[in-house]
Amino acid sequence: MTPQYQIRADYDARTIVVYQAYADAIADAALCAGRFVPPFSFRRMTWIKPSFLWLMHRSNWAHKPGQERVLAVRMTREGWEEALARSVRTTADPRAVAQAAVHLQWDPERSVRGAALNHYSIQVGIGRHLIRTFAEDWVVGITDLTPQVRKAAALVRGGRTAQAQRLLPTERVYPTPGSLGAHLAPTR
Template identity: 85%
Template sequence: MAPQYQIRADHDARTIVVYQAYSPAIADAALRAGRFVAPFSFRRMTWIKPSFLWLMHRSNWARKPGQERVLAVRMTREGWEEALSQAVPTTADPEDVARAAVHVQWDPERSPRGAALNHYSIQVGIGRHLIRTFADEWIVGLADLTPQVRKAAALVQGGRAAQAQRLFPPERVYALPPALEDRLAPR
């Protein structure tokens, strides 16, 4: 896959971290239970993002209504790659996208201040038929990053982006098997 479409993530030999932003009610219930539970919706697609800065852009640093809490969701690499093996890029034929269990979308990566960069971040939409598997089998841990996000946001807003970067999770290229690279390539 072209370097501008590489997945960059916090990962180790067994797991990958993806990020999601939720309302306090959803985040608190999930953190108490150690997994997603009501009021989390198991009836609609949920989008996961391995790019911390892309989620900061999307949630306005956890300030958008309903996205005030940022969770780091550690999931198995096996589950991540299983989801990707069922994915269809959102740029594919609309009928194929409508039938897909998982959607993949590539959006410009973001700088700490929200500017679009010249490479792309992947977003993965887990469809309602796989959400229980995602929540009950693939997730191995949840962590609340909201305090860290608030500190980093204050530093960025104060013109100290270099200091803020020390609070960002480490991300590096996540190598995919060639068959998955071909499947996820934008069309």
């Protein structure tokens, strides 16, 4: 049985992949530069998600206006864990949330068809005071997954979810250090 709150991600010894969806102009500029550059906004929070299927739910498989392009953003695990350590849950005291450099929330994980599951995925909002560090120091690569997403979405719409599943990134339990795990656990 899957624990209710657990980070699952595509990662290696040094990096973790998080997903974001953007409009063409932002995605094209980032892919061309190999990093986030304008028109990406350095003045607002950006949400990163290690769950590919949660982003598919959020972006409607890259069909939502302004979210037509899906990017796999490879970032350092050191940066990821720093962001988690600096995070405040969005359900905390509003003053603490307003002052936080990083917001964190747990949302129901999604199936390939978009149904809410009985366990949760983490979302991390990098605030404007930390966003340049994210974009310039933590991000080590950006890949356009849009063609893969469109193919998988067509398979899901056609009822061929097993074939679509084979196109999805492999995610496994992320080994969160003990003290960080306690910090991330939702309050009951």
